[in-house]
Amino acid sequence: MTTPSPAFPIETGAPGSENSGNMRFSRRNLLIASATAAAAPAIGTAALQPAQAQTMAIPQRFAFPPNRETLNAARAMALESLLIEKGIITDKSVDGVLAFFETQMGPFNGAKVVARAWVDPAFKQRLGDDTPAAIASLNLPKGMAGAEGEHMRAAVNSPTLHNLVICTLCSCYPWPVLGLPPYWYKDPTFRARAAREPRAVLKEFGLDIPESVEIKTWDSSAQIRWFVVPDRPAGTQGMSEADLAKLVTAEGMMGVAKV
Amino acid sequence: MKLQHYLGGLEGLGPVTYEKRVFVEPWETRIFGIHVAMMALSSQLPLPATGSPFKTIWTWADLRKGAESLNPFDYFKFRYYEKWLGGISGYIVEKGYVTQAELDARTQQFLNASPPSPKAGADPAIDRRINTYLVEGDSPKRDSAFSPKFAKGDKVFVKDVPTIEHTRLPGYLRDRIGVVDTVYSGNYTYLTSTGPDGIGEAMPVYCVRFDPDDLWKGNTEKNFAIYADLYESYLAKPN
Numbered sequence: 001m002t003t004p005s006p007a008f009p010i011e012t013g014a015p016g017s018e019n020s021g022n023m024r025f026s027r028r029n030l031l032i033a034s035a036t037a038a039a040a041p042a043i044g045t046a047a048l049q050p051a052q053a054q055t056m057a058i059p060q061r062f063a064f065p066p067n068r069e070t071l072n073a074a075r076a077m078a079l080e081s082l083l084i085e086k087g088i089i090t091d092k093s094v095d096g097v098l099a100f101f102e103t104q105m106g107p108f109n110g111a112k113v114v115a116r117a118w119v120d121p122a123f124k125q126r127l128g129d130d131t132p133a134a135i136a137s138l139n140l141p142k143g144m145a146g147a148e149g150e151h152m153r154a155a156v157n158s159p160t161l162h163n164l165v166i167c168t169l170c171s172c173y174p175w176p177v178l179g180l181p182p183y184w185y186k187d188p189t190f191r192a193r194a195a196r197e198p199r200a201v202l203k204e205f206g207l208d209i210p211e212s213v214e215i216k217t218w219d220s221s222a223q224i225r226w227f228v229v230p231d232r233p234a235g236t237q238g239m240s241e242a243d244l245a246k247l248v249t250a251e252g253m254m255g256v257a258k259v
Numbered sequence: 260m261k262l263q264h265y266l267g268g269l270e271g272l273g274p275v276t277y278e279k280r281v282f283v284e285p286w287e288t289r290i291f292g293i294h295v296a297m298m299a300l301s302s303q304l305p306l307p308a309t310g311s312p313f314k315t316i317w318t319w320a321d322l323r324k325g326a327e328s329l330n331p332f333d334y335f336k337f338r339y340y341e342k343w344l345g346g347i348s349g350y351i352v353e354k355g356y357v358t359q360a361e362l363d364a365r366t367q368q369f370l371n372a373s374p375p376s377p378k379a380g381a382d383p384a385i386d387r388r389i390n391t392y393l394v395e396g397d398s399p400k401r402d403s404a405f406s407p408k409f410a411k412g413d414k415v416f417v418k419d420v421p422t423i424e425h426t427r428l429p430g431y432l433r434d435r436i437g438v439v440d441t442v443y444s445g446n447y448t449y450l451t452s453t454g455p456d457g458i459g460e461a462m463p464v465y466c467v468r469f470d471p472d473d474l475w476k477g478n479t480e481k482n483f484a485i486y487a488d489l490y491e492s493y494l495a496k497p498n
Contacts, residue, residue, distance in 0.1 A: 075366050077286065094296065183276070
């Protein structure tokens with residue numbers, strides 16, 4: 001993300017619904033897209049035209065080629081095409097991975113874990129004390145202790161404590177409960193600032209944590225993949241577990257939203 | 260000394276960009292899938308062999324090293340998956356799976372909107388292995404003798420280890436004192452040896468609590484604590 005855009009209100013909704021549409025970029029769709037793309041300059045042509053160079057004193061280092069995304073897409077498609085041709089992967093490998101994150105690993109799992117914690121205090125306690133065992137006790141898809149979920153830990157919110165998860169070194173994220181990380185989490189600006197000024201950063205996400213509420217920030221710098229258990233919202237008494245799960249967002253489960 | 264190892268606490272970066280999508284361009288999903296496939300096929304995993312000619316190691320450590328080796332201006336300039344595309348393409352060429360000339364020629368074909376027809380026929384065991392990797396994961400925990408040097412409540416000093424190329428020590432913690440909050444049970448390897456930086460072999464890991472006012476005196480917020488998971492070789496008894 002090269003230009004900052006204004007923060008916009010946090011939307012609630014079914015976990016994963018924002019992201020799942022983006023997974024459906026099959027090879028076929030992408031081949032069609034690339035075949036209809038406008039003709040682009042040859043690879044490596046990144047020089048500014050002389051007239052532009054006069055008016056924009058931007059060093060080459062900070063300029064993008066005029067066909068940035070077309071070039072990116074062509075490079076990615078070329079790489080996949082050659083890997084398939086040489087038998088390194090199959091023509092189904094990439095789509096298979098993407099499908100896994102539509103159906104097996106995603107925030108829909110985390111939402112169920114949180115909803116259960118809200119209705120069952122013993123489960124909530126266990127979730128904080130021994131996260132893998134608590135998760136294993138639920139009826140969730142295969143792979144909850146799989147890739148990027150081998151050692152997960154839940155940080156439980158309360159009215160006096162708000163947890164925030166960050167990865168200042170890269171973008172470590174608990175795949176089985178939350179799926180894949182959104183761009184804000186991977187952004188160096190968020191990673192840098194959240195370590196030192198979490199309240200100011202959360203305010204930009206639309207979340208106001210008063211100074212009287214303690215904040216704990218967890219930097220995922222080793223094997224642990226952290227996630228947050230949001231506090232149960234007021235006015236939800238009597239709701240079914242399934243309906244409670246619908247309230248839980250991926251943002252809430254990383255600590256940049258209340259729920 | 261790489262800026263990428265010292266991002267925590269950096270100032271002057273402007274507002275956060277609240278982009279909720281995982282991928283912002285369709286092509287990004289392809290490089291993501293390629294990365295997962297390569298991790299699944301990586302030769303150190305104890306998974307059944309396949310017909311894939313991929314016989315080298317590719318882990319998160321390799322991806323991270325690629326991003327950390329970028330010019331720091333480029334690290335901020337390029338989007339997340341652009342860095343993946345550069346790093347993974349470079350690795351594939353460096354290991355000889357594809358030549359740069361082949362990659363450039365095929366890229367030009369896609370730019371010219373005349374890509375070759377996709378070929379089927381590679382070993383389906385490849386996709387079974389990818390699925391197994393996703394379901395079973397790759398735990399770094401090892402069953403070696405466990406004798407942690409530190410206990411919950413101990414004060415620990417974070418060593419300014421001589422890092423070359425790669426680390427899992429957030430730079431803002433070097434030379435700081437924290438308190439052990441959790442001793443994780445078991446020893447944990449890291450995906451690669453980081454040489455003089457000190458991690459790789461199985462060792463205890465601790466969750467250590469820091470007071471932000473110790474880290475950024477007079478320049479942080481109140482009523483907040485920061486925790487980091489740290490390998491034992493990064494820690495020492497304070498003097």
